[in-house]
Amino acid sequence: MIQQDINYYKNFDSIAKEVLALLAQTIEVNTFFLSIVNPIQSFMIKSFNRNAKLICEGDILPYNMAYCKLVVENGLEPLVIPNLGKHELTSGHPATRIIGNGCFMGAPLINEGEIIGTLCAFDINPHVFKEYDLTLIKSMAALISHAINLEKGIIRDPLSGLYNRNFIYNYFDYHQDKTNEEMALLYIDLDHFKFFNDSFGHVTGDDVIKKAAECFLQTVPEGSQVARIGGDEFIVLLNPSHCEDLMKSTQQNAELLLNSLSTMPITINGNDHFVSASIGISFYPHHGTEMDSLLKKADRSMYMAKESGRKNIQYFHPE
Numbered sequence: 001m002i003q004q005d006i007n008y009y010k011n012f013d014s015i016a017k018e019v020l021a022l023l024a025q026t027i028e029v030n031t032f033f034l035s036i037v038n039p040i041q042s043f044m045i046k047s048f049n050r051n052a053k054l055i056c057e058g059d060i061l062p063y064n065m066a067y068c069k070l071v072v073e074n075g076l077e078p079l080v081i082p083n084l085g086k087h088e089l090t091s092g093h094p095a096t097r098i099i100g101n102g103c104f105m106g107a108p109l110i111n112e113g114e115i116i117g118t119l120c121a122f123d124i125n126p127h128v129f130k131e132y133d134l135t136l137i138k139s140m141a142a143l144i145s146h147a148i149n150l151e152k153g154i155i156r157d158p159l160s161g162l163y164n165r166n167f168i169y170n171y172f173d174y175h176q177d178k179t180n181e182e183m184a185l186l187y188i189d190l191d192h193f194k195f196f197n198d199s200f201g202h203v204t205g206d207d208v209i210k211k212a213a214e215c216f217l218q219t220v221p222e223g224s225q226v227a228r229i230g231g232d233e234f235i236v237l238l239n240p241s242h243c244e245d246l247m248k249s250t251q252q253n254a255e256l257l258l259n260s261l262s263t264m265p266i267t268i269n270g271n272d273h274f275v276s277a278s279i280g281i282s283f284y285p286h287h288g289t290e291m292d293s294l295l296k297k298a299d300r301s302m303y304m305a306k307e308s309g310r311k312n313i314q315y316f317h318p319e
Contacts, residue, residue: 070090182284301316
């Protein structure tokens with residue numbers, strides 16, 4: 001999730017560049033880089049090469065082939081290897097067979113107690129890192145981690161993990177490349193959500209929100225954006241492929257969302273409950289080119305769905 005959000009972080013780019021530049025001024029090795037890791041790959045999001053281009057921004061390495069994996073397995077403290085060919089962790093490593101007796105130092109990036117990436121120094125030649133180097137890279141990794149956490153809070157809803165209202169309202173600023181494409185905006189409101197809060201408490205209500213969010217994420221087609229904009233209100237942005245009919249594709253996906261949600265059991269005190277939703281839909285650019293206007297029109301259509309008996313879909317129609 002962090003990898004896909006990096007491009008939406010407004011201040012991260014400049015902070016990352018300053019951190020790498022500071023490391024380059026202090027530690028005399030060739031390459032410094034930031035990576036985001038997952039069990040499949042290590043994705044390089046920022047890099048600085050003094051001379052030889054050893055690692056570049058945008059490079060993707062298999063996780064098992066990257067030294068970043070060793071940093072993650074090392075835990076919360078930095079991993080320091082002055083000579084890759086002579087260290088027990090790296091002497092037989094596939095990358096070391098290619099690089100030889102280089103050096104490596106990496107510190108973990110931590111978000112909500114989870115290691116999400118690394119901040120590393122690297123060279124094809126051995127290097128004896130100083131104690132100050134270790135302290136510096138650890139401190140800079142903490143700074144980057146805090147920056148990621150703050151930026152994440154600007155665009156993500158903490159309860160559901162979905163994008164938030166701020167992300168939706170700034171969607172066109174983030175996606176200048178999509179302003180010439182058609183898009184459907186689905187305004188989704190859970191039906192009778194108050195029942196769960198009043199009958200079982202707000203903790204259960206929060207669980208319903210999280211289950212609905214999970215359901216939406218699993219149901220929408222790839223490339224869609226899902227957000228929670230407050231309470232039990234969600235937004236789904238659908239970008240049909242060029243070969244799909246906008247109206248037909250939107251209807252199919254909206255029906256799938258309704259069906260998936262209404263058949264998802266929510267177990268409370270040993271009993272299964274079910275929740276449905278009402279959906280209002282507006283289209284970009286047909287109903288407007290400003291997000292605020294599109295939201296208001298979809299919201300109005302959602303209330304028409306409520307008045308029509310709930311658990312149905314209504315489209316915006318100009319009066």
